[in-house]
Amino acid sequence: MAVPSPTKAEFRAWLRKLRDVYVGSWSLPDRCANAARFAERALPLLAGAKTVAVYLPIGTEVDTLPLIGILDAQGVALALPFYSGLKAPPLFLAWKPGDTLLSGPMGLRQPDPATAAAVDPDAFIVPLLGYTEALDRLGYGAGYYDRAFAAWPDAKRIGIAWDCQKSRWLPIDPWDVRLHAIVTDEGVVS
Numbered sequence: 289m290a291v292p293s294p295t296k297a298e299f300r301a302w303l304r305k306l307r308d309v310y311v312g313s314w315s316l317p318d319r320c321a322n323a324a325r326f327a328e329r330a331l332p333l334l335a336g337a338k339t340v341a342v343y344l345p346i347g348t349e350v351d352t353l354p355l356i357g358i359l360d361a362q363g364v365a366l367a368l369p370f371y372s373g374l375k376a377p378p379l380f381l382a383w384k385p386g387d388t389l390l391s392g393p394m395g396l397r398q399p400d401p402a403t404a405a406a407v408d409p410d411a412f413i414v415p416l417l418g419y420t421e422a423l424d425r426l427g428y429g430a431g432y433y434d435r436a437f438a439a440w441p442d443a444k445r446i447g448i449a450w451d452c453q454k455s456r457w458l459p460i461d462p463w464d465v466r467l468h469a470i471v472t473d474e475g476v477v478s
Contacts, residue, residue: 296459300429303417303453310452311348322473323351326448329471330355330413333446333478337411339365341380341436341443346395349415350448360385367407370398371432378436382407394428411444412436414467418455419447421477423466426458437465444468 294302311319334340340359345351359366367380371392381404383389389397414433418426425447427433437445447470454472469478 294459296426296429299426299459300417303426303455306452307417307450308348310450319351323354325473326350326352326471327355327358329476330446330448331358333444333469333471333476334359334364334411334413337364337444339367339407339409340411340413341367341369341409342413343415344368344389344397345415348450350450352413352448355413356385365407367409368399369396369432369436370401370404371396371430374430378432378439380407380409380436381405409436409440409443412440412446414445414447416447416449416453416470418453418458419449419467419470419477420455420458423447423468423470423477424458424460424464425467425470426455426460426464431463434463434465446471 342352342356356366366383368383370379370381372379381399381401383399383404388400390400392398416425416427445465445467447467449470449472451472451474469476
């Protein structure tokens with residue numbers, strides 16, 4: 289008798305718990321050192337990018353603030369996602385450190401659409417719950433980034449994840465878009 293595969297929701301819950309345990313045991317200095325290493329590894333992958341869509345970390349997601357600081361200092365334009373609903377088209381708004389942020393759904397911090405312009409990213413730095421060596425990504429389930437990748441098909445797609453989030457298999461659907469690279473605490477998968 290075949291063992292049923294876990295659903296995406298079950299896989300997400302398991303991967304989130306695994307990440308929380310993995311990262312939760314680290315000291316703050318260790319987390320900061322790792323965030324700096326992530327930035328060092330991600331920068332070469334962003335060579336030539338003019339507008340990079342980034343994310344601000346929530347919970348045990350990888351801290352992107354060192355990378356954001358370096359990109360900002362280099363004059364790279366930054367953008368954050370603006371989430372306005374499950375069926376809404378993806379929107380990325382110009383943002384730089386120090387700009388005002390609004391509270392969004394699911395703990396997101398996002399720019400004010402009344403004052404921040406919509407931009408077209410040529411690179412994405414994205415969070416994820418799981419990934420494979422084949423560069424498949426399991427996100428949070430709303431399909432936001434898959435729709436964004438379809439809207440900007442020529443943009444670089446770079447995932448940021450802890451090594452513990454690697455899986456041999458993920459429940460992937462036809463609309464799930466592969467990444468170009470994944471930066472982890474152990475190296476770069478490409």
